[in-house]
Amino acid sequence: MARDPFVVHVARLRRAPGTSAHEVRRGPVALAGPLDERGIDPGRSVVPLGAEAECDVTLRAFEGGIAAVGTVRAPWVGICRRCAVGVSGELRIAVHERFGDAPIAEDELYPITDDTIDLGPLVRDAIVLDLPMAPLCREDCRGLCPQCGTDRNEARCDCVAPPDPRWANLDVLR
Template sequence: MSTQPNPWLFSVREMGRRPGIMRTATRTIAAPGADDPDAAIGLVGVLAVPPGSDIALDLRLESVSEGVYVSGTASAQLTGECSRCLDELAEDVVERIEELFAYPDSLTEETTDSDEIPRVVDDHVDLEQTVRDAIAIDLPMAPLCSEDCPGLCPECGERRADLGPDHRHETLDPRWAALRERLS
């Protein structure tokens, strides 16, 4: 078992359940998935935050009557490949974080299911799922290197962007093959 503290946990103990108390936090965390590819944010090989790469968090934690409201941004770099031409992609992403973590024994905790709103547990908020959701929800199903990417030629498999405008393949109806052999 690892003795390293969980970098996704932020202490809210000093807020003491007093509405109006606010603090800021910045932290750079290694993206999950280095040990377990299934834990990666996104789909590795299609478009994902590379396992072990940096995710920068710039947050504001505010104590409100029902819990701790966390707002701010999560910044990371995505890598993958274009779904049309299979070229490598790399782009920076900045996602907005806005989440209420319910205090134990609050009305919010009592009236919501545990999978609806995250909870403050042992005076800590765990932002891993919140950050994962913020980044993954905006990932495109079919990432593109550019909106007008022409893709690959279905005949030869070359990138159409690299081929000239006069690139063509002779297509012969198989019913005419015998005539072509006779004339050659």
């Protein structure tokens, strides 16, 4: 089995609380669901298939655990919520988490197992929370015409907005 790039041995660190080590780890994050022909998940933003995330952290040993402080970076792709073109960007997420011997549910610690920590779940959790839910291709994207589908960033159409029902009676009087 290939070595997991996010697994870090911390036995030496743990023997000396107060010491720290800098780790930069890069690896793929399996987060993408079913993708369309552009490699985009039309329902949500994702880290592109095969792309790598980077975890740049300082690990500091304390009594009973390891603190990880640093930055997670990953590219993302999605679609504009108004006009549906592909959009992309890079996440830069500040992380400050702890690893310890206690189960994660009790103390919000990530586990230390056999003197190793796995930065993978930390990286994935940070990315999932930070992926843009409804990105825009640009702040002033004009979107698609609801009637003919023309991309209003690129062309005009002659569609007339449907009459406002509040004025219907006035039209009859005229």
